[in-house]
Amino acid sequence: MKKAFILLLCLLLALGAAACGNGGDESSAPAGQSAAESSEPAEDSSAPAEEKTPSERYDALMARLAEEDVYLALEGEFAGMEMKTATARRDGVLCTKSEMLGAVSYVVVKDGKSYSFDLTEPVYIVSDEEESTLPTDDTVFVSEGTEELDGKTYDCVVRAAAEDETQTMTFFFDGDALYAIRYTMALGDTTVDSLFSVTALSDEIPDDMLFDIPEGYTEYSFSDNDTSVNENAEFPSELPEFTAGTLMMAEEVGGEYTFAYADTTQADCDAYIAALTADGFTDVGLEDVFTATKDGMVIAVYFSEGVTAISYAPLT
Numbered sequence: 001m002k003k004a005f006i007l008l009l010c011l012l013l014a015l016g017a018a019a020c021g022n023g024g025d026e027s028s029a030p031a032g033q034s035a036a037e038s039s040e041p042a043e044d045s046s047a048p049a050e051e052k053t054p055s056e057r058y059d060a061l062m063a064r065l066a067e068e069d070v071y072l073a074l075e076g077e078f079a080g081m082e083m084k085t086a087t088a089r090r091d092g093v094l095c096t097k098s099e100m101l102g103a104v105s106y107v108v109v110k111d112g113k114s115y116s117f118d119l120t121e122p123v124y125i126v127s128d129e130e131e132s133t134l135p136t137d138d139t140v141f142v143s144e145g146t147e148e149l150d151g152k153t154y155d156c157v158v159r160a161a162a163e164d165e166t167q168t169m170t171f172f173f174d175g176d177a178l179y180a181i182r183y184t185m186a187l188g189d190t191t192v193d194s195l196f197s198v199t200a201l202s203d204e205i206p207d208d209m210l211f212d213i214p215e216g217y218t219e220y221s222f223s224d225n226d227t228s229v230n231e232n233a234e235f236p237s238e239l240p241e242f243t244a245g246t247l248m249m250a251e252e253v254g255g256e257y258t259f260a261y262a263d264t265t266q267a268d269c270d271a272y273i274a275a276l277t278a279d280g281f282t283d284v285g286l287e288d289v290f291t292a293t294k295d296g297m298v299i300a301v302y303f304s305e306g307v308t309a310i311s312y313a314p315l316t
Contacts (some may be wrong), residue, residue: 044248054144054155057173064201068092071205075182076196085196088209095209106210123220124213138162139169147172149195154179164285166188177201185284235259238297240275244268245308256313262306269303272310276301 052060065087073086082100104117117124142158142165154172161167166209172179180200185193235241235250237251238255245261245268265274270283273290277283281292281299290301300311 001270005293024184036305054157054171054173055141057155057176058144058157058159058171060176061171061178065089069203071202071209072198073242074196075199076194078183078196079196083146084199086200086209088205088211090205090211094209095211097209108211108213110211117213117217122214122217124217125220129272142168149180161285167285171296190230215262218288237296239299239312240272240310243311244272249308250311256311258309258311260307260309264303264306264308265305269301269308272308273301 006154008095022300065072067089069090071086071088073084075082075084076081081100082223088095093108095109096107098105098107103118103186106116108115114126114127115124121181136160139159140159142157144157146153147156147170149172154174157171159171161168168184170182170184178198180195180197183196184233185192185194204288240262242259242305243266243288247259248262249260251258251260276290276292276299279294281294281297283290283292292299296314300310
């Protein structure tokens with residue numbers, strides 16, 4: 001699929017964590033304590049905004065995002081690339097829209113399935129979804145307080161991914177209103193911050209948020225007869241060579257590469273991931289799709305039904 005779709009989906013899922021966070025089902029701890037060490041009273045919804053703690057504002061936000069007919073839109077920069085992302089929920093269906101590098105991509109979650117598609121080709125990728133919410137909803141409290149941003153001081157709450165506390169989300173509040181979200185990822189000895197400003201949070205959902213697969217789209221599946229090899233798409237010399245299987249797809253668009261190899265096994269995919277790790281690539285810890293970075297490069301590796309797909313792009 002165009003624009004290194006698998007790679008963009010990985011980035012989208014990371015940002016989806018910031019958009020949805022945790023559903024507010026655990027108590028928030030005072031600054032400096034873990035959630036397990038504290039027991040905070042339930043939020044008093046009648047309290048004036050100035051008396052609410054940042055964690056109470058966060059819990060109220062998460063409760064709002066868990067409701068039906070809600071729309072949250074953000075824009076900012078991720079890995080040196082401008083990106084817009086929006087999440088909406090209607091009738092139990094979750095839609096996430098992403099705009100980056102001129103491409104528009106969607107992920108629709110409903111009925112225990114996740115459907116991923118873009119607007120360049122009438123195909124979609126389907127996968128099982130254990131819950132109706134994003135897997136990165138599982139976060140833990142880190143701290144709360146204030147921080148200066150854009151010359152103004154905001155209340156803020158910091159939360160981390162439960163399985164990898166080096167990945168954090170900082171929620172900035174202007175009164176009760178969500179102002180911005182900062183996603184922080186540790187990549188080896190460096191830390192990458194991505195700041196997204198909130199452009200909309202309302203119960204009015206734009207028509208371009210899709211809650212179903214567009215008419216005429218068919219499920220995308222790799223097969224030996226489905227080949228698309230661009231002779232100019234040479235395998236990047238910066239990466240370890242992939243020697244298993246048969247090349248069935250090779251694309252290069254704007255410096256981004258996607259390669260797919262048929263007749264491979266999960267063991268072939270795992271061996272290549274091990275080779276990338278040995279070559280110095282650092283796993284960023286996303287679920288489902290191995291995603292790693294090194295020296296300004298990002299790579300995603302995925303295996304499905306006998307096909308190993310590799311997507312690669314520079315971060316800048």
